[in-house]
Amino acid sequence: MIWQIIRKELLVNLLSLRFLIGLVVVVSMMGPVGYVLVEDYAARQQTYLSDVQRHKTQLEQTKVYSKIEVVVDIPPSPLSVFSRGVKDRPTSITVSPYLILSLIGEAGVRASIDLGGTSTRPYNPLLLVFSSIDLAFVISIILSLFAILLVFDSLSGEREQGTLRLILTCPVKRGDLLLGKFLGALLTILVPLTLGFLELMLLWSLSPHISLDASSWVGVGLVYFASLIFLSGFLALGLFVSLFAKEASSGFMYLLLVWIVVAIVIPEGGGYLADYFRPQDSREKAIRETEQPMDEFYKVYRSLRYQQKTPWYNANMNPVGAESIMGLTKEEVQDRTEFNKNVFPLKFRLAEQRDRIFESYAVPLKGWSRIRDGITRASLCVSYRNIAQAIAATDLGSYEIALGRARIYRDALMTYLQPKVGTPEWVTRALEYPDVQPTDQNRGYWQELIGREGERSVEKILSWDRVAPLDLGTMPQPQIEFATLAERLEQMIVDMLLLAGGTALFLALSGWQIQRYRVH
Numbered sequence: 001m002i003w004q005i006i007r008k009e010l011l012v013n014l015l016s017l018r019f020l021i022g023l024v025v026v027v028s029m030m031g032p033v034g035y036v037l038v039e040d041y042a043a044r045q046q047t048y049l050s051d052v053q054r055h056k057t058q059l060e061q062t063k064v065y066s067k068i069e070v071v072v073d074i075p076p077s078p079l080s081v082f083s084r085g086v087k088d089r090p091t092s093i094t095v096s097p098y099l100i101l102s103l104i105g106e107a108g109v110r111a112s113i114d115l116g117g118t119s120t121r122p123y124n125p126l127l128l129v130f131s132s133i134d135l136a137f138v139i140s141i142i143l144s145l146f147a148i149l150l151v152f153d154s155l156s157g158e159r160e161q162g163t164l165r166l167i168l169t170c171p172v173k174r175g176d177l178l179l180g181k182f183l184g185a186l187l188t189i190l191v192p193l194t195l196g197f198l199e200l201m202l203l204w205s206l207s208p209h210i211s212l213d214a215s216s217w218v219g220v221g222l223v224y225f226a227s228l229i230f231l232s233g234f235l236a237l238g239l240f241v242s243l244f245a246k247e248a249s250s251g252f253m254y255l256l257l258v259w260i261v262v263a264i265v266i267p268e269g270g271g272y273l274a275d276y277f278r279p280q281d282s283r284e285k286a287i288r289e290t291e292q293p294m295d296e297f298y299k300v301y302r303s304l305r306y307q308q309k310t311p312w313y314n315a316n317m318n319p320v321g322a323e324s325i326m327g328l329t330k331e332e333v334q335d336r337t338e339f340n341k342n343v344f345p346l347k348f349r350l351a352e353q354r355d356r357i358f359e360s361y362a363v364p365l366k367g368w369s370r371i372r373d374g375i376t377r378a379s380l381c382v383s384y385r386n387i388a389q390a391i392a393a394t395d396l397g398s399y400e401i402a403l404g405r406a407r408i409y410r411d412a413l414m415t416y417l418q419p420k421v422g423t424p425e426w427v428t429r430a431l432e433y434p435d436v437q438p439t440d441q442n443r444g445y446w447q448e449l450i451g452r453e454g455e456r457s458v459e460k461i462l463s464w465d466r467v468a469p470l471d472l473g474t475m476p477q478p479q480i481e482f483a484t485l486a487e488r489l490e491q492m493i494v495d496m497l498l499l500a501g502g503t504a505l506f507l508a509l510s511g512w513q514i515q516r517y518r519v520h
Contacts, residue, residue: 002176002179002183003180004180005176005180005181005184006180006183006187007184008180008184009154009180009181009184009185009188010184010187010188012184013184013188014188014191018149018150019150019188022146022149022150022192023191023195026138026142026143026192026193026195027192027195027199029138029142030138030195030196030200031196033133033134033135034135034196034199034200037081037134038081038204038207038210039207041076041078041080041081041209042209042210044076044091045075045076045209045210047091048073048074048075048076048091051071051073051091051092052073055071055073055092058071059071059472060469061469062470063324063429063467063469063470064324064425064426064427064429064470065417065420065421065423065425065426065470066097066322066323066340066344066421066426066427067322067324068413068472068475069094069095069096069322070094070096070409070413070478071092071094071095072092072093072094072406072409072480073091074090074092074399074482075482076091077216077392077393077394078204078210078212078216079219079220079391079392079393080134080392081134081135081200082134082223082391082392083134083135083385083388083389083391084134085394085395086389086394086395086396086399089394089396089399093402093403093406093480095410095413095478097322097347097348097351097413097414097417098320098321098322098348098350098351099351100351100352100354100355100407100410101406101407101410102355102358102359102403103362103396103399103400103403135388136384136388136389137385138196139193139196139227139230139231140263140384140385141263141381143189143192143193143231144231144234144259144262144263144380144381145259145263146189146192147185147231147234147235147238148234148235148237148238148255148256148259150185150188150189150235150238151181151185151235151238151239151242152238152241152242152248152251152252152255153242153251153252154185154238154239154242155181155239155242155243155514156242156246156247156248156251157248157251159246174511174514174515174517175511175515177514178239178507178510178511178514181239182232182235182236182239182507185235185239186231186232186235189231189235193227193228193231197224215484215485218485219391219485219488222387222391222489223387223388223391223392226384226387226391226492226496226499227384229496229499229500229503230380230381230383230384230387230499232503233499233503233506234380236503236505236507236510237255237258237262237380237502237506238255239506239507239510240506240509240510240513241254241255243510243513243517262379262380262381263379263381266375266378266381266382267376267382270372270375270376270379270382271372271376273375274371274372274375274376277368277371277372278368279364279365279367279368285361286357286358286360289357290353290354290357290358293357294320294350294354297320297346298319300346301319301343301346304339304342304343306336306339308332309329309331309332309335310329310331310332310438312325312327312328312438313326313327313328313436313438314326314327314462314463314464315328320350321347324427324428324464325427325430326428326429326430326436326463326464326467327430327437327438327462328428328430328438329430329437329438329439330430330431330437333430334424336427336428337422337423337424337426337427340421340422340426340427341421341422344421344426345421348414348418373386377495377498380498380502383495383496383498383502384495384499386495387492387495387496387499390488390489390491390492391488391492393483393488395491397483397491398483398487398488398491401487402480402482402483405480405481405482406478406480409476409478409479412476413475413476415476416474425470429467432467433466433467435461446458446461449461
């Protein structure tokens with residue numbers, strides 16, 4: 001009997017005008033949106049490959065050890081077509097001796113989330129979610145609305161026509177009736193969902209810049225499965241509301257109101273409600289707190305009182321960062337090397353102090369984000385978008401995993417660099433190029449050369465371009481692994497359980513209600 005009910009529901013739905021309209025809307029939206037996002041991914045992939053080569057070349061051309069800065073580019077995910085994810089998520093992570101990476105850092109730091117914006121609402125950098133249209137948006141908004149259109153009159157319509165009472169007097173189990181209608185609607189909605197995914201597969205196959213590995217195909221399957229569970233939740237919700245509505249029109253209005261609450265009010269209103277629980281300490285306050293260790297650093301820095309004996313040429317000095325000096329005498333090299341042994345450990349310690357301040361600020365913000373997640377997860381749409389982000393590795397959790405591994409790599413890099421602080425090559429290569437040392441003889445020759453050929457001739461002598469790059473063969477390589485499939489599954493497990501639990505709950509409530517329905 002249940003198969004007959006499923007077959008009847010499926011045929012009725014497939015032959016209905018609302019199915020045709022819904023199918024056209026869904027397919028016409030997923031196609032163009034998928035095309036735009038596939039092209040966007042292809043462009044970002046080409047930019048990523050270009051940046052990788054550029055940053056590799058920059059590192060290979062490093063002339064002094066203090067200038068070593070490793071930029072790890074984050075590859076764009078081909079699954080980002082499903083969810084663009086976090087807004088302003090950096091495309092690279094910079095590993096530097098003078099900056100310990102943090103999820104929340106100072107403005108302009110590439111390893112942190114930018115808090116810039118025009119809104120007057122307080123910002124939590126853990127919650128800046130990109131809200132433009134992607135396939136997760138199409139599925140969570142358009143297909144969820146399509147789902148309730150399929151079932152809003154599934155039971156209330158038959159009650160209004162009097163056929164529900166007739167069916168219940170027949171030898172058919174009420175649970176079978178409910179399950180048959182649910183499965184029939186589910187098979188119906190699989191049609192536009194599957195066609196949308198096939199459109200995306202076609203676009204991928206036509207793009208010369210996209211190649212999916214095994215984990216990406218598994219991710220596609222997971223997104224499809226999550227979409228199925230998500231839409232099942234709306235179908236179960238629609239059947240539950242339909243059981244209480246006496247008329248199909250009232251059932252539709254009830255469901256439309258519920259859809260507005262679930263799809264719009266909770267996701268948007270939850271963020272505003274969470275603002276009441278926002279930690280009072282602001283990011284600006286954390287930045288101000290870094291002024292104290294900075295003042296202490298400068299106090300000690302000035303007490304060292306380095307006395308420059310001769311002019312320096314082509315020098316790039318940063319009191320809290322990297323330094324490089326092209327032209328200085330042999331004696332000055334020795335003095336500066338001894339000075340560096342004292343001052344650069346202070347710079348490293350300053351980086352650690354500033355990191356502790358920002359990390360202490362991040363702790364209450366993470367607690368706040370959990371409160372917001374708890375509020376907004378009352379919406380099936382939010383849970384589904386969270387799953388899509390986790391699978392696509394465009395969520396903040398995946399970025400934080402990469403950031404944590406970058407911090408581990410920085411520890412290895414510091415182990416390599418710290419012994420170099422006591423070497424001349426930390427800031428200069430003047431000992432290897434005697435003609436750049438500002439001795440009386442060289443300076444006299446430079447003046448003579450300027451008189452004959454102009455200042456550009458001396459600039460060429462003192463240029464870093466003529467200096468051979470450092471041999472970095474023993475430097476640890478940035479083998480930073482980004483979020484694995486297992487880690488992405490761990491990120492989505494809570495939201496997947498919420499989706500499945502919500503679907504099971506609505507089905508159970510519908511089953512309980514239909515058992516209570518009186519025939520006479």
